[in-house]
Amino acid sequence: MRNIMKASTIESKFPLLAVEHGCIISKDADITVAFRVDLPELFTVTSAEYEAIHAAWVKAVKVLPDYTVVHKQDWFVSEKYRPQTGDGDMSFLSRSYERHFNEHPFLSHSCYLFLTKTTKDRMRMQSNFSSLCRGNIIPKEVDKEMTVKFLESVGQFERIVDDSGFITLTRLTDDEITGTADSAGLIEKYFALSPEDTTTLEDLELGADGLRIGDKKVCLHTLSDAEDLPGRVGTSIRYEKLSTDRSDCLLSFASPVGLLLSCDHIFNQYLFLDDSAENLRKFEKQARNMQSLSRYSRGNQINKEWIDHYLNEAHSYGLTSIRAHFNVVAWSEDADKLQHIRNDVGSQLALMECRPRHNTVDAATLYWAGMPGNAGDFPAEESFYTFIEPALCFFTEETNYKDSPSPFGIKMCDRVSGKPLHLDISDLPMKKGIITNRNKFVLGPSGSGKSFFMNHMVRQYYEQGSHIVLVDTGNSYQGLCELIRRKTKGQDGIYFTYTEKSPISFNPFFTDDYVFETEKMDSIVTLLMTLWKSADEKAGKTESGELGNAVSGYIHLIQEDRSITPCFNTFYEYLKNDFREELNNREIAVEKEDFNISNLLTTLRPYYKGGRYDFLLNSADELDLLSKRFIVFEIDAIKDNKELFPVVTIIIMEAFINKMRRLKGVRKQLIVEEAWKALSSANMAEYLRYMYKTVRKYFGEAIVVTQEVDDIISSPVVKESIINNSDCKILLDQRKFMNRFDAIQSLLGLTDKERSQILSINMSNHPGRLYKEVWIGLGGVKSAVYATEVSMSEYLTYTTEESEKMEVMELAEKLGGDIELAIKQLAESKK
Template sequence: MTLYIILIFVALCAGMAISVHAFGTGGKRKRIFQDIYFSVEDTEGVGVLYTKTGEYSAVLKIENPVQKYSANIDSYYDFTHLFSALALTLGEGYAIHKQDIFVRKRFVNEDTGKQEFLSESYFRYFKGRAYTDSMCYLTITQEARKSRLFSFDNKKWRDFLVKIRKVQDQLRDSGVQARFLNKSEASDYVDRYFAMNFKDRIISMTNFKSDDESVSMGDKRCKVYSLVDVDCISLPSMIRPYTNIEVNNTEMPVDLVSAIDSIPNADTVVYNQVIFLPNQKRELSLLDKKKNRHASIPNPSNQAAVEDIKRVQEVIARESKQLVYSHFNLIVAVSGDTDLQKCTNHLENAFGRMGIHISKRAYNQLELFVGSFPGNCYSLDEEYDRFLTLSDAAMCLMYKERVQHSEDTPVKVYYTDRQGVPVAIDITGKEGRQKLTDNSNFFALGPSGSGKSFHMNSVVRQLHEQGTDIVMVDTGNSYEGLCEYLGGKYISYTEERPITMNPFRIHKEEMNVEKTGFLKNLVLLIWKGTQGTVTKTEDRLVENVITDYYDAYFNGFDGFTPMQREDLRKSLAIDERNRDGNREESEQERNSRIECMIDEMERRRKELKVEELSFNSFYEYSVQRIPDICHENHISGIDLSTYRYMMKDFYRGGNHEKTLNENMDSSLFDETFVVFEIDSIKDDPLLFPLVTLIIMDVFLQKMRIKKNRKVLVIEEAWKAIASPLMAEYIKFMCAPVKVAS
């Protein structure tokens, strides 16, 4: 009987020991989560977290300013300068707690609306693909004076509200997107951290267990890695905010702690970066005492410590740097059946290459986990979990990069990011919530076979799906299949059926500087060729002829007005005085001769009639009007024979008589997808730029119909802009397109 009693007693003791080991004593650990928060309140739209130890905190959701793989070294330094400035703004008695959260997700198309077949197939291909998403929160906490009794200090409260707004303004002024979480969002954020669940819409908190190696919750296990072991701080003597990786034998800058976003087998990673801002005078005094204490015991290690402290003091004195206490830890959450040792090996190897040795003695797993709750950073042990350093060095250990997310824009063109999942980009740069430019024109540049046409096929298909009118100049039949798929209009240039247009046929209201410029470039292109040089005189002459041509058609010419006659008299009188001849001529005789000259000009102008608007009538008008203008203004050096010869090819009976005389199909203005295929003339130095000019004018006319967004795509544009005249016109055309597109 006694033996049975002893066995039962031993079994009870063993059970109690196992229970205590697994679940704790039910004392302090049982209440550890209950002792964190007092409440969450909404203050002017800001969700303020109140802890039971008297601290209050505000949480900003921010986006890290450095684009991952941007190769912009300056942006990493800008980040450290920004957060050092934030630390100076907050000052003594505040803590900055930055949490970067990385979550493994499966891709799901967020756009649930009706999509056409190719878009639907595109997203179906990527559905379920694993990728890492990231988010970032910045918690500003004001330290409470430790006391048995807590009293409300209105001055400190007002200081807190003012400074958190200053922090938000500084972030925004530096181009960082930042907004405060409200009460419900802050509560949800805390709950998600507790459950280590940042991807499911609905979260639940299940059985919680902790030991010296990990923290478990339901079917998850978490391990907290302290980045620095304060008993033996192994950090490099010099540190910078980035490191280099090698890509195709070229160095590429990445974040110093970039290894944390690719930990194997990790479902969730939370990188906690806590900066405590102490009283600077007190810390400098303590540092000086520490230096003297080391100096009092002369040995090599103490001497090295003295020299290190002196260097720090010199930097602080010379550059006004700030001393801060820092804490960095990583919380890695995995599924219950995953081996955490692989994560540990990855982190030790990655940080070891940078000269950083993560702590192997982080046995206070639960305390570190609880101390990393938003707003609860002051519960971290001052002696064991914090280390003193300069603010710049601490900021270098912060995570600075962001992954590309889909932009908030009505114009979504999808590309795949470096993780292989679709991301929506506003290629116009001006229609999204974040406007980058007011000029949506762009080039797609690349060598032959690099995929320019393939890329543009995808872009214009997506733009057309979103209600954009497309006009394309195609060489090489790159867009024939897409045009057929979208039910567009495909127009091929052939000798029997050339792309035609009567650019001279316009209404009186359309006559403006833009139209005159287009026609002038058209005429000069035919006259001078693509590589021809145009003098200012020739440019002005053609512009003058075009103006007179339309004036003759719309208004007719009944004679000079009194003002015009007076201007001509003055001009001709000056010309006569400058001549050597007729010196003996009287003033009356000269005036009489000038009147005869004006009458002759008037007679010749009246003889020039324009019955219809076309290239034929312009040619007939110009070959008569140009000699008159040259004679009237004593212009020399104009090669009229060459002008007639070059222009005649597009005149009645010429090889290209239809090109500029037959009207274009007016139904094109109602088409939403039009492709002009001009492969047969892509090597013609005259027709290619000429037809391109015609098509661009069609686009401008479509653009005036204020209906949908318009896009003009010029394939092989280098051939067009190789012509100085064409290049100038494209540059000229960009102005109205930029405004109206």
């Protein structure tokens, strides 16, 4: 049917002919190669790295032939978080977390690069000769030799950029450009201004008074005149909101119109590579004309000086003369909102010291030229002359935080948008060689959100099958442990604490299967030696050897005779009777000064039945901690007890070492909270040193959590072991230590980049969200600041506020002990 409408069809004006072998061919014989660009994450790039990225772009652009257009296109589109609640095995807290972020808005970023080989005539084309203005387009032939040379230079371009180590280019396939029957291609997405799989083309209204695509009303701001640009440009700018007088937070020069512009928009960056020598000859001629006319106008004199300055720069430093253009295409379906967006774009351009120019005259032509593969249609009068180096400063060089591709990890949030992120800080960094162990060192003053972060991390590790052993000194994990205990009907979530009514009690001699590994036997010997000898007494070789014989003999006895109850009481009786008799009947007598068994029995008497501490090692609960996945030792009440505390610390370490050795292929975590209290014990310090060096071989990780670095330094045994063997360092708000952060930086071996990131924590938090920020550094190679934001249900589970914990527990008792239901009801009432 013949078209009788006044409006033209897109088909008649469409400038693209075909997409073959990953190349877009236009009807004017322009060839375009398209790439997806992966940029570094926001707030993770230093000044030197920005310079290195810039240098890589410069080298890459210089290998391209004349009459090439470099078109970088950054899409920033608002999306809403889709919760992952479809998994039937998802826990109550995980589901609460996902629901909390349901429909949470964030700005998604996609970056594309188009390299277009065109001709000299096309590069000089004005807007009145755009394919939009022509009745029809007669296809031209492609020059084979030119194409081969161009594709070779594109290969070199790709290699140079990839080798920089900061940016990755991925060639787009034909289907990604044109789309398939089921998914939209890049060209379709551009014509709908939507990154989603929209396979429906929308009406375009390309009028003089405005631009409309479907229901989206578009405004366009351009940087197309040298007069609109700042006097100086650089590769990076200081982001004041997250900078201090002692640290700089840097972003790329064009970041104000990138992720910092929080509306739907596309930022187009064009470089037009003309014949540089011809450009300079043209300017020489223009300068002579200005000189001859200078007596008639002072403006000619000034222009001549500017042209001379441009030529001097070009010849002095061997710079390449090019043309450039930058524009921001922003849109909204709401006309009133579009006015605010127009103001926002203008103010962000002004932050770059540019003069914002709202373009309505050439909006349609510029939008049409921004189509992937149609850069050859760009109107020449909208560009300005510059050099490669300053033009590339207008490239955006960072993107959103990215999810880890690993199946294992924890959920954190993007500090800018609040979008949930999947973050692997254990397995993937090990595979990539970023870290050599999974150990972690956590530092954060009181009130910085340390307990919240640790609860959040531990809960997610537990839900993914980890065995967790926690040493706590403030009931920080009581809520989470109680939730796990009631959920598993007492099969897990073991909470050891000391009270007068229910003193802490263990049985180091009990195992479900009567299997005693060498390490377990050694730990029992160490425990007995600690009970026998004081801290300043050194055990002799014969003493430790005979005590080892006694333990070995007792274990053999209980393995043979299962009617004997394994506990300290029956061991003491074996020691007093069978072992002493065997010792006395030996062919070679053991001298009393070498091994005084009477002194041993006297010293151990308080732990035998009827003694002062008979409860400690004779637990009636037949509890084998090997199979329990969440165990908390609350040691606050006994940390100052010189007799109980050393024993408890050894039992804790023994429990973990038993897991470490016997649970093959199972992830394990030992977490020591408020380390200084535990490290005050020499035995514990030695154990931690051993642990930190060997746990990585057994799919385990040791984590020390403390408020003060001085706590670690005060233990010389542990200082080097913990810090040197913790490839993952986690720091919370350090502004309390701002004046002495130099010492912390030196001790932890932090770089200046990491220092700047840490000192930016919580400096510019979003007022509409409740969260605390945390810095995570991996092996000095990768680091970033994330937000710990949780749902109300998680908050009530993790809270350390006594009144809130009591409120949860009292409601749980009223509901028959169902703590999960109590948390749900309280969370709903507090929303």
